Amino acid sequence: SDTAGYEGLVSAVTYAELEHETRDLSAGPLTDLEMLTGASADLAIVLYTSGSTGVPKGVRLSHRTVLNRLRWQWRVFPYGPEESICVFKTALTFVDSVSEMWGPLLCGRTILIVPRDVTKDPERLVALLEQHR
Known part of the structure; x- marks a missing residue:
């Protein structure tokens, strides 16, 4: 299986469980203190798998997990001084959107959000990138 050896490292959450967990969340805005209080093991995001078993599963990622991935990215693929604008074109539902x-x-850095229709048209994509160079 694709997940052999990963048991216990990343937990999955069902939609029903996520819905249950959110019932106690306040509908109002968070205070500054609430936004800044937390631990590295706290949940940062839930991404859903493509559902290879037929049922998509929510995968919980902690702040520690996300930052570990970002630190690796920055070490292996550091931004150069001339790289001030980066392109964001990945669907939010895809794991790579996080990084x-x-x-x-x-x-x-600044991110340039590229509309989906532009990502499918090379000429428009190049024009957009040139415009925001």
């Missing part, structure tokens, strides 16, 4: 969005932002 494509947060990697540049946490390094002080």
Whole structure:
């Protein structure tokens, strides 16, 4: 199986469980203190698998997990001084969207959000990139 050896490292969550967990969340905005209080083991995001078994599963990623991935990215693929604008084109439901969005932002870079129709048209994509060079 694709997940052999990963048991216990990343937990999955069902939609019903996620719905149950969110019942106690406040509908109002968080205070500054609430936003800044947390631990590295706290849940950062839930991404859903493609459902190879026929049923998509939510995979919980902690802040520690996300930052570990970003630190690796920054070490192996560091941003150069001339790289001030980065492209965001990945669907939010895809795991790579996390590093494509947060990697540049946490390094002080600007992200250019590319509309899906532009990603499918090379001429428009090049024109957009040239415009925001």
